[in-house]
Amino acid sequence: MKTLRVYAILYLCFLYAPIALLPIFAFNDGTIIAFPLRGFTLEWFRELAEIPALHEAVGNSLMIAVFSSLLATVLGICAARAGTRFEFPGKKGILGLIMLPLVLPEIIVAVSLLVVLLQLGLSLGAWSVILGHVLICMPFSIAILNASFQSLDVALEEAAIDLGETRLSSFRLITLPLVMPGIISSLLIAFTISLDEFIIAFFLTGTEPTLPVYLWGQLRFPQKIPVVMALGTLLVVASVILLTLAEYFRRRGAARTGQADSGGFL
Amino acid sequence: MKDTPAQSSPIITLENVEKYYGDYHALRGISAEIGQGEFFSLLGPSGCGKTTLLRTIAGFEALSSGRLTIDGRDMAGVPANKRPTNMVFQSYAIFPHLSVAENVGFGLRRAPLSKAEKARAVGEALEMVGLAGYGARAAHALSGGQRQRVALARALILKPKVLLLDEPLSALDKKLREQMQLELRRLQRQVGITFILVTHDQEEALIMSDRIAVMFEGQIAQLDAPQMLYRRPVTRQVGEFIGVMNFLPARATMTDQDHIEVEASGLGRAVIGPDQVPGGFHPGQTASVGIRPETMSILFAGETTDRRVATGIVEDRAYYGDMTYYEVRLEGVERPMTISMKNLVGRPVLDRGAEARVAWDAGSLVLFA
Amino acid sequence: MSESKALPKLGQSEAAQGYLLIAPPLLYALALLAVPLGAIVLFSFWSQDYLTLDHALTLKNYREAFSEPLYGQLLLRSLMISGAVTVVTVLSAFPIAYFVSFHVAPGRKSMWIFLITIPFWTSYLIRVFLWKVILGYNGVLNTTLQGLGFIDEPLTFILYNANAVVITLAHAFAPFAILPIFVALEKIDRSLLEAGRDLGESHLMTFWRVTLPLAMPGVVAAVLIVFIPTVGDYVTPRLVGGPGGLMIANMIQTQFLKLNNAPMGAALAVLAMAMVTAVSILFILINRRFLKGSK
Numbered sequence: 001m002k003t004l005r006v007y008a009i010l011y012l013c014f015l016y017a018p019i020a021l022l023p024i025f026a027f028n029d030g031t032i033i034a035f036p037l038r039g040f041t042l043e044w045f046r047e048l049a050e051i052p053a054l055h056e057a058v059g060n061s062l063m064i065a066v067f068s069s070l071l072a073t074v075l076g077i078c079a080a081r082a083g084t085r086f087e088f089p090g091k092k093g094i095l096g097l098i099m100l101p102l103v104l105p106e107i108i109v110a111v112s113l114l115v116v117l118l119q120l121g122l123s124l125g126a127w128s129v130i131l132g133h134v135l136i137c138m139p140f141s142i143a144i145l146n147a148s149f150q151s152l153d154v155a156l157e158e159a160a161i162d163l164g165e166t167r168l169s170s171f172r173l174i175t176l177p178l179v180m181p182g183i184i185s186s187l188l189i190a191f192t193i194s195l196d197e198f199i200i201a202f203f204l205t206g207t208e209p210t211l212p213v214y215l216w217g218q219l220r221f222p223q224k225i226p227v228v229m230a231l232g233t234l235l236v237v238a239s240v241i242l243l244t245l246a247e248y249f250r251r252r253g254a255a256r257t258g259q260a261d262s263g264g265f266l
Numbered sequence: 267m268k269d270t271p272a273q274s275s276p277i278i279t280l281e282n283v284e285k286y287y288g289d290y291h292a293l294r295g296i297s298a299e300i301g302q303g304e305f306f307s308l309l310g311p312s313g314c315g316k317t318t319l320l321r322t323i324a325g326f327e328a329l330s331s332g333r334l335t336i337d338g339r340d341m342a343g344v345p346a347n348k349r350p351t352n353m354v355f356q357s358y359a360i361f362p363h364l365s366v367a368e369n370v371g372f373g374l375r376r377a378p379l380s381k382a383e384k385a386r387a388v389g390e391a392l393e394m395v396g397l398a399g400y401g402a403r404a405a406h407a408l409s410g411g412q413r414q415r416v417a418l419a420r421a422l423i424l425k426p427k428v429l430l431l432d433e434p435l436s437a438l439d440k441k442l443r444e445q446m447q448l449e450l451r452r453l454q455r456q457v458g459i460t461f462i463l464v465t466h467d468q469e470e471a472l473i474m475s476d477r478i479a480v481m482f483e484g485q486i487a488q489l490d491a492p493q494m495l496y497r498r499p500v501t502r503q504v505g506e507f508i509g510v511m512n513f514l515p516a517r518a519t520m521t522d523q524d525h526i527e528v529e530a531s532g533l534g535r536a537v538i539g540p541d542q543v544p545g546g547f548h549p550g551q552t553a554s555v556g557i558r559p560e561t562m563s564i565l566f567a568g569e570t571t572d573r574r575v576a577t578g579i580v581e582d583r584a585y586y587g588d589m590t591y592y593e594v595r596l597e598g599v600e601r602p603m604t605i606s607m608k609n610l611v612g613r614p615v616l617d618r619g620a621e622a623r624v625a626w627d628a629g630s631l632v633l634f635a
Numbered sequence: 636m637s638e639s640k641a642l643p644k645l646g647q648s649e650a651a652q653g654y655l656l657i658a659p660p661l662l663y664a665l666a667l668l669a670v671p672l673g674a675i676v677l678f679s680f681w682s683q684d685y686l687t688l689d690h691a692l693t694l695k696n697y698r699e700a701f702s703e704p705l706y707g708q709l710l711l712r713s714l715m716i717s718g719a720v721t722v723v724t725v726l727s728a729f730p731i732a733y734f735v736s737f738h739v740a741p742g743r744k745s746m747w748i749f750l751i752t753i754p755f756w757t758s759y760l761i762r763v764f765l766w767k768v769i770l771g772y773n774g775v776l777n778t779t780l781q782g783l784g785f786i787d788e789p790l791t792f793i794l795y796n797a798n799a800v801v802i803t804l805a806h807a808f809a810p811f812a813i814l815p816i817f818v819a820l821e822k823i824d825r826s827l828l829e830a831g832r833d834l835g836e837s838h839l840m841t842f843w844r845v846t847l848p849l850a851m852p853g854v855v856a857a858v859l860i861v862f863i864p865t866v867g868d869y870v871t872p873r874l875v876g877g878p879g880g881l882m883i884a885n886m887i888q889t890q891f892l893k894l895n896n897a898p899m900g901a902a903l904a905v906l907a908m909a910m911v912t913a914v915s916i917l918f919i920l921i922n923r924r925f926l927k928g929s930k
Contacts, residue, residue: 004734011731015754015809018765021775025768033768035778075660086653094657098664103860105867107884108904111891112671115678115901135667138660155359158326161346162353163373163424173375177363189756196758199869203891212760219764219874232761239757247749 019236026229033225044230054231057214061195064126064210068133069190075134076141076186077179083142084149095142102139109135110203117204124206132200137190144189148182148253181253188246192239211235277302277427277460278323283332285318285484292318294484296332300428300462305454307463307471310481311507316464317432319481323462324430325349337427352421353430356437358413360405360420366392367401369416373424391419394453411442418453428460435470447473468508472496480504496558498544502634505556511632512603514596516555518633520547528633530555532596532603533576536628548635559606561630564592565623566614573625578602580620590615594622679902686895696902706886706903713866713883714910716797720804721862725854727805728812732853733846735813736820748817755810760870766803767875770794795877803871808864812857819853820846851925859915866911883907 026045030038048054082088083095101109113132117124152175160170198212205213215231218224276299285293293315300306308316321327323334325346334341336350352373361369371388379387392398395415400408408416414434421429434450435443451474454461465471471478472492479489488500499505502513516530521537526547528536533555540547565571578596590609595602605624609615616622679696682689700706735747754762769775770793777789793799823846831841869884876882883903890900919926 004730004738007730008734011727011809012750014806015751017769018762018806019754019757021765021768022761032773034771034773035775035782075663078656078658079660082653082656086649086656088650088653088657091653091657094661097669098660100664100668103863105864105884105907107867107869107887108672108675108908109668111887111897111900111904112675113667114891115897116671116674118897119674131667134663138663142660153357153359155355155357156361158346159353159355159359159361159420160372161326162324162351163420164347164376166347174361192756196756196760198760203888212758215758215760219760228761228764232758232765235761236757240753243749243753243756251745 022229022233022236025226026233028226031223031226033229044226045234047227048230048234051227053209054211054214057209057211060126060205060208061211064129064133064201065191065194067130068137068194069187071130071134072137072141072190073145073183073186076138076145076190077183079138079142080145080149084146084152085154099139099142101136106136106197106199107203110200113200114203124204126205126208128204128206129201129210132204133194133197136197136200137193140193141186141190144186144250145179145182147250148179152178179253181249184249185246185253188242188249192242192246196235196239275302276300277304277337278462279333279335280319281333283319283322283334284330285315285322285327286330292484293322293330296484296486298479298486298489300460301476303458303460305451305461305463305474305476307465307475307478308481309465309468309471309478309507312466314481315484316466316481320353320430320432320462320464323428324351324353350427351430352424352426352428353432354414354417354421354434356433358417358434358437360408360413360416362406364405365401366397366403366405366408366416369405370401370419370423372420387423388419391423394422394456395419396449410438411446414438414446418450422453422457426459428462429454431461431463433464433466435465436467443470450474472508480507482507498541498632499556500545502554502556505632505634510559510604511556512559513554513556513634514599514603516553516633518547518549518553520549526633528553528555528631530631532578532599533574533626536574536631538628538631538633542629542631543633545635547633554634556632556634557603557626557630559591559604562603562605562624562626564594564605564607564616565625566616571625573627576624576626578622578624580616580618580622582618583616585609585615592616592622594624596624675901676905678898679905681898683896683898688898696899697906699899700902700906709881709883709886710903710906710910712797712881713907714914716800716804716872716880716882717862717866717911719797719801720808720865721858723801724805724808724812724861725816725857728809728857729816729850729854732813732816732820736817748814751813752810755807759807762807763803763871763874766799766806767794770799770802770875794875795880797876797880799875799877800872800880800882803875804865804868807871808861811860815856815860816850816853819850819856823849848925851922855919855922855926858918862918863911863915866907 024037025033027040027042028037029041029043079095079098083091109132113128113135114124117128122128156174156178157167157170160174161167165173196212197210198216201210201213202216209217215228218228278298278300280296280298280300283293283296284291296315296319308319310316318327322329323336325341325344325348329342341349361372364372367385367388370391371384374384374387377384388401389398392401395418397412397415397419400412400416405413405416414437417434431450435446438446447470450461450463463471463474472495475492477489477491478495479486480495481487482503488495488504490498495504496508499508499511502511505511505513514530514532516528518526518528520526524539525537526540526543528538530536565575576596578594578599580592581595581602582593584591588609590607592605592607593602594605607613680692680694682691682693682695700710731751735744735751739747767774771777772789772791772794774794776793777786780786781789793802827845827849828841831845832838836844866882867884867887868882869888872880872882872885884907887900887903887907890896890903
């Protein structure tokens with residue numbers, strides 16, 4: 001199966017080609033993004049520190065990502081526990097609706113929310129972006145949390161109740177510690193999605209741009225591109241760190257409950 | 267149905283217990299008394315309601331109607347965490363994120379004991395189940411047998427009035443299972459509390475129990491001591507479920523109060539006592555007699571007996587080392603019957619097609635309506 | 636007499652507990668997804684003249700969508716590009732999923748899956764922009780190929796057209812295609828394949844008659860999860876599509892944010908979704924024999 005392996009490695013190169021180029025141009029001493037390279041510089045990173053609008057956008061994005069990931073994870077816990085622990089009529093349809101944004105084009109989510117919010121006479125802002133981001137983060141949170149809740153033996157909580165705990169304290173003492181890695185993993189993934197999301201933020205952000213919306217504005221100016229590359233490099237590094245953490249917690253959760261590692265977030 | 271009552275004063279009473287899941291009728295009028303210090307088993311095929319009944323006693327399922335008392339107290343409205351029962355789950359439900367000691371001491375969290383007292387209780391409980399010194403181990407690193415012992419120690423540390431065991435041995439391999447059966451019995455005598463065991467394994471129930479309730483389709487078919495259950499099953503279904511029983515079509519007429527005349531195909535005429543009709547005599551109905559394989563024997567060449575003798579042909583045989591099981595078709599009977607014979611020194615093994623003389627006693631017959 | 640009332644929490648019906656738990660996420664999805672989607676449909680039957688919105692129901696937007704060739708062209712092109720992206724993505728993803736599932740040691744599978752998903756989680760915007768850098772006239776690909784002497788003139792068919800959109804989207808949605816196929820392949824009982832070989836099939840025929848049919852639920856999921864969202868992609872056509880690579884999402888955005896004609900934008904969104912749904916249902920129907928027994 002040599003050919004398959006070669007193909008797999010080439011495919012990985014294809015997947016990583018764009019992000020591999022980022023740092024190359026971020027450190028390149030030239031304003032045109034093309035080969036040959038001109039020399040090494042830290043100028044573009046230094047410039048990042050001097051753009052107040054960028055800092056504001058980063059602040060907005062972080063704030064939106066924190067609230068979106070918290071809300072999506074809390075709602076995701078409800079849905080994942082309901083979905084894995086209980087049977088009730090209409091369950092499939094209800095979960096289908098909640099998971100719908102996973103396949104829905106983001107522009108549809110964005111314009112439909114926009115229409116409703118404007119009709120209600122509400123002004124847009126960070127909060128409207130959060131509303132939209134929770135909607136698209138929730139399916140991912142649920143997918144991650146489902147795996148955590150599914151591997152949980154129902155008898156564990158019953159055993160705790162049998163040994164004198166209440167429903168609530170057995171959830172706190174048994175269920176929560178066991179699904180905690182999943183919860184952290186869900187928070188990190190939702191945070192990453194919200195931080196990177198562009199379309200919904202583009203439509204719903206009002207006058208306070210998020211980082212991707214700010215970036216979008218900069219892409220029109222060729223002289224700004226090297227700075228964007230530097231920023232992109234930082235973003236990629238941040239994403240990879242967050243994801244590695246998320247994966248670490250997911251695996252730890254799997255190891256804790258003693259199950260075999262099946263791999264993957266979805 | 268003439269169920270034997272509990273030997274001691276009852277710790278659990280069930281009166282007309284009913285349980286519905288929507289339209290599904292899971293428990294149909296269960297009434298029983300379970301004695302103090304008794305090893306009691308709920309035996310039946312899967313789906314018979316035995317686990318539901320156990321979970322009802324534990325407080326995980328509410329009764330649809332009827333009454334349940336434990337230690338004289340009506341359990342209506344008493345949640346699982348307030349009942350004087352503890353449970354060993356089928357999956358053992360060992361908390362995977364806690365150590366062995368933390369698992370065993372889990373129920374003591376709210377007990378008004380000092381740290382040292384709790385630690386001592388945990389140590390004693392572990393010693394009782396033969397896991398002394400295992401306290402610091404991670405729970406998910408234990409073997410199946412060890413997990414079971416941890417589950418036992420964890421449930422017994424709270425000194426419950428009743429210990430509930432939901433198929434606790436089904437996950438173990440045969441050797442370990444047999445060892446744990448004896449150990450559970452020993453442990454029950456040692457702590458002296460009532461054990462209620464749910465199992466689908468009739469052999470396990472016979473070995474371990476003081477009394478067994480055989481359940482089919484949400485009802486108790488028979489509640490008896492193991493020997494009675496085996497020797498005097500009240501219905502064909504019970505006789506079939508417990509061990510092996512041969513059934514022969516029969517006609518029966520009652521001659522007087524104490525004598526019933528039976529005419530069984532292949533065996534002939536016999537007179538039996540009323541105790542051999544545990545399900546009650548119903549004149550005029552088509553009946554059958556049951557007879558256990560080991561109560562009959564094959565007479566080898568030259569052997570004589572003063573027992574009753576029937577003749578037939580060996581249709582098949584299975585050699586088990588210590589035993590040989592023969593399938594013998596008696597004259598005038600359609601289906602062959604199973605006869606088990608110890609392989610004593612010098613005793614030959616008959617081949618297929620051989621003629622067989624079968625010795626039997628009227629006292630071993632059980633008559634079913 | 637009944638104990639059910641007295642055991643409040645444990646005895647509470649399973650369905651009631653389930654509904655109680657699912658209520659918060661369900662209400663959220665109803666209020667912020669179902670209602671807005673309904674609103675979009677309603678909106679598409681209204682009309683707008685500059686800033687005044689006419690609430691009278693009308694088919695005007697739909698008539699315009701069907702009579703104005705530009706709209707039809709964009710809708711059709713969106714479907715064609717999405718279809719091409721789906722074919723390219725799923726076909727190129729299958730061997731990867733197969734490789735990881737069948738030829739990677741079990742202990743290293745999750746590392747491979749992790750490696751495959753990482754690029755997906757890094758800024759979408761920047762990834763798309765970098766494809767522009769790679770595929771451009773003076774881009775990385777052209778300068779490299781020229782430097783190596785493979786070509787004399789820069790290739791021009793790879794940027795600012797539909798091809799560029801297909802390449803970029805195929806890259807963006809790769810993990811979405813790989814993961815469902817991988818999951819389906821993982822579920823296949825390996826002894827079935829041995830049984831196939833045992834019954835005298837060659838490796839290739841075993842793949843064709845056993846592996847592929849069993850992997851079909853994953854392939855169908857991959858197709859849908861790539862096809863549906865890509866129809867509405869906005870960033871990629873805008874950055875690398877050029878005028879010939881623009882898609883319906885770009886027109887929807889223009890209607891909403893530039894022309895202030897939300898009802899027209901809504902009608903286009905509804906039409907796009909209707910087309911996607913129709914194609915998806917058709918696709919599921921064609922493949923329904925593979926989906927029996929799964930799920």
